[in-house]
Amino acid sequence: MIEILTPVQVDRARRTGALVGDILQTLRERSEVGTNLLDLDRWTGEMIREAGAESCYVDYAPSFGRGPxxxxxCTSVNDAVLHGRPRDQRLADGDLVTLDLAVRLDGIAADSAVSFIVGESRPEESVRLIETTERALDAAIAAAGPGARIGDISSAIGAVLTEAGYPINMQFGGHGIGTTMHQDPHVSNDGRAGRGYQLRPGLLLALEPWVMSDTPVLVTDDDGWTLRSVTGCRTAHSEHTVAITEDGAEVLTRPTS
Structure with missing residues (x-):
């Protein structure tokens, strides 16, 4: 299903997006050496409830996961990149952490992810991975707008990732979003410009470039959810929810401060 939101719903999406951005910003500030992933999860639940929102993840049970x-x-560390299930693990200096969050407020969902390094260490490859996914996300946003096609976004992402020398996994990518978290159209992280669904005002898209430094192949943890690089290399993931407007693409999930 491809859902086109009304102006009233897009305005609600702005509030949801701001909440997602603010929660991720708070979690990033609280992510220090020694912070437990389970505490990050607990704090997230508290902030969602305080806002009168609901989690898109707690009861989420798609075909590729094992149960709810x-x-x-999602807390993905180092070689984990997607769907990292929180566990009893404390962050260490130099860890590359990705936090991925989706919530629904007033009936509209928003989804965002951020990658960052914990502590004082700044491993060169980790910095490069993060910067590359952020540049690819910027390129995706710049390519989105009324009349553009999904392939234009995919091509823009793929060009940045390929130029940086990273292999691209095509199993998981961006997606439509609205009254539910995952909708059509699928937005691959590589593709051909001029192809695919034509964007219209009122469409919401979650755009999410992600890479692994030396492989396109994922492996699933025993928890049935956490996806890691098959080689154990480091990974990064950047994501924003955008609304297609008459003028372009409006980013909804930036923090408000």
Missing amino acids: FGHYV
């Missing part, structure tokens, strides 16, 4: 996710935020 059962947590409020």
